Amino acid sequence: MIPDKPYRVLLYYKFVPIHGYALFAQHHLQLCRLLNLRGRILISPEGINGTVSGTTEQTECYITTLRMDERFADMQFKIDEANGHVFDKLFVRVKDELVTFRVGENGSPLKQTGTYLSPEEWHRTMQQEDVLILDGRTDYEYDLGHFRNAIRPPVKSFRDFPQWIRENLASHKDKTILTYCTGGVRCEKLTAFMVSEGFSRVAQLQGGIVTYGKDEHVQGKLWDGLCYVFDQRIAVPINHTEEYRLVSVCIHCGSPCDRYVNCANLDCHKQHFACVKCEQKTRRSCSQECQSAQRHELPIQQ
Numbered sequence: 001m002i003p004d005k006p007y008r009v010l011l012y013y014k015f016v017p018i019h020g021y022a023l024f025a026q027h028h029l030q031l032c033r034l035l036n037l038r039g040r041i042l043i044s045p046e047g048i049n050g051t052v053s054g055t056t057e058q059t060e061c062y063i064t065t066l067r068m069d070e071r072f073a074d075m076q077f078k079i080d081e082a083n084g085h086v087f088d089k090l091f092v093r094v095k096d097e098l099v100t101f102r103v104g105e106n107g108s109p110l111k112q113t114g115t116y117l118s119p120e121e122w123h124r125t126m127q128q129e130d131v132l133i134l135d136g137r138t139d140y141e142y143d144l145g146h147f148r149n150a151i152r153p154p155v156k157s158f159r160d161f162p163q164w165i166r167e168n169l170a171s172h173k174d175k176t177i178l179t180y181c182t183g184g185v186r187c188e189k190l191t192a193f194m195v196s197e198g199f200s201r202v203a204q205l206q207g208g209i210v211t212y213g214k215d216e217h218v219q220g221k222l223w224d225g226l227c228y229v230f231d232q233r234i235a236v237p238i239n240h241t242e243e244y245r246l247v248s249v250c251i252h253c254g255s256p257c258d259r260y261v262n263c264a265n266l267d268c269h270k271q272h273f274a275c276v277k278c279e280q281k282t283r284r285s286c287s288q289e290c291q292s293a294q295r296h297e298l299p300i301q302q
């Protein structure tokens with residue numbers, strides 16, 4: 001297959017014990033530098049999680065090299081084409097956990113995890129009555145786009161999930177709960193934790209939202225809005241059918257809007273939705289207060 005665009009973005013993870021992970025990370029950094037890749041890769045005793053961009057040849061070489069290591073032989077890569085790099089730099093970081101959760105051994109996907117649903121199974125199951133669809137991401141990701149009827153946990157950071165689940169879902173332990181996230185890695189942690197807390201029917205969307213959007217059969221159906229991604233693209237389309245609709249609105253005028261911008265008040269920098277008109281009118285500020293802030297990036301227009 002001949003690609004349309006010269007670059008590719010890879011998204012991948014694998015939970016597998018990595019002994020001597022600090023040394024592994026050093027070697028991995030060398031490999032990525034050699035291949036001229038850019039992006040963010042996390043390495044921990046429990047596995048690897050990364051998103052990188054590079055040319056088709058570079059990313060292909062990366063995939064082949066990684067799969068030669070038997071620990072990663074079956075690693076799934078989600079691949080998007082791109083016109084260029086979508087990251088400025090390359091980071092290979094060593095962390096205690098792939099996704100910070102701090103609930104101990106019980107929350108480890110190496111021990112147990114929720115059942116996997118393929119995009120087709122997910123599409124069918126999410127329409128059944130009496131299921132809870134739980135967004136496994138943070139609130140600002142939800143606001144750009146989400147599965148129809150999904151619960152929006154008011155969490156600013158992933159590590160707030162355990163407490164929120166204990167306080168809000170404890171009475172639903174026998175209910176079917178479906179979780180989803182961008183590429184699947186957070187759901188591995190989330191469902192591992194929920195199973196250990198006694199939730200009996202927890203399932204996760206295999207390969208995450210991005211895989212769902214690429215599936216030929218479902219074509220992203222029942223996904224509203226766009227999907228937040230942690231690179232320069234910010235938002236990617238998921239629903240490729242005519243039922244696609246925007247869910248986010250400009251915080252100033254309320255018109256449908258999918259432009260995420262950062263508040264130009266340097267002491268705020270809050271990400272918010274703003275249409276082109278309102279961005280100009282407010283000097284890209286999220287509030288009246290920020291608009292008149294001292295440390296502002298933009299000059300006042302005459």
Ligand SMILES: [Zn+2]
Binds near residue numbers: 253279
């Ligand atoms: Zn507006």
Ligand SMILES: [Zn+2]
Binds near residue numbers: 263264268270287
């Ligand atoms: Zn602000």
